[in-house]
Amino acid sequence: ELKVEQNPLFLSMQEGKNYTIYCNYSTTSDRLYWYRQDPGKSLESLFVLLSNGAVKQEGRLMASLDTKARLSTLHITAAVHDLSATYFCAVAPRGAQKLVFGQGTRLTINP
């Protein structure tokens, strides 16, 4: 059964700093997604990573995928308060329709 693990689960950081959230998964997949969720709100799609070595960037966020290591990273550059949210990675197992989500990383950025 596919398992998806994120770390850290909680991250408190200062504005202007850089940090990385890690997402490991247990079985073969070549489709990985990153979502953002604000408290009590819906899931907002950030990135879709469909192949080994894929790298995507949007503003201060950059995501990458290494299918051989079964690892994706979400890198935050020069964090700002508006990026405070919970970030989820989700993996689509090969041949399956569903998304399996990680536990989420609650990111708090302090002024």
Add this chain to the structure above:
Amino acid sequence: DSGVTQTPKHLITATGQRVTLRCSPRSGDLSVYWYQQSLDQGLQFLIQYYNGEERAKGNILERFSAQQFPDLHSELNLSSLELGDSALYFCASTPGGHTNTEAFFGQGTRLTVV
């Protein structure tokens, strides 16, 4: 706005009752997915429908059922409700039957069972 519409936004009901959650997918999307988000279980896939037919099943309880109608909207029926069913229920949609493209999520229905 993702284009996926869920109603109602909030629902409070008593144990033992039955409720129906509704989802309208994005225009043109044929697949609808239901997910449950709770504090102890996280985000869990429940069930998927594609063009009116059940395509995949996840950790969905026997007390729960779903269907997708000819106009492609979907309903999730929850019966014999228990306190532990309190959660956020999300619907997502994609154009086809696979998640090769991103899934767009609705605003969710917050169910509180008292």
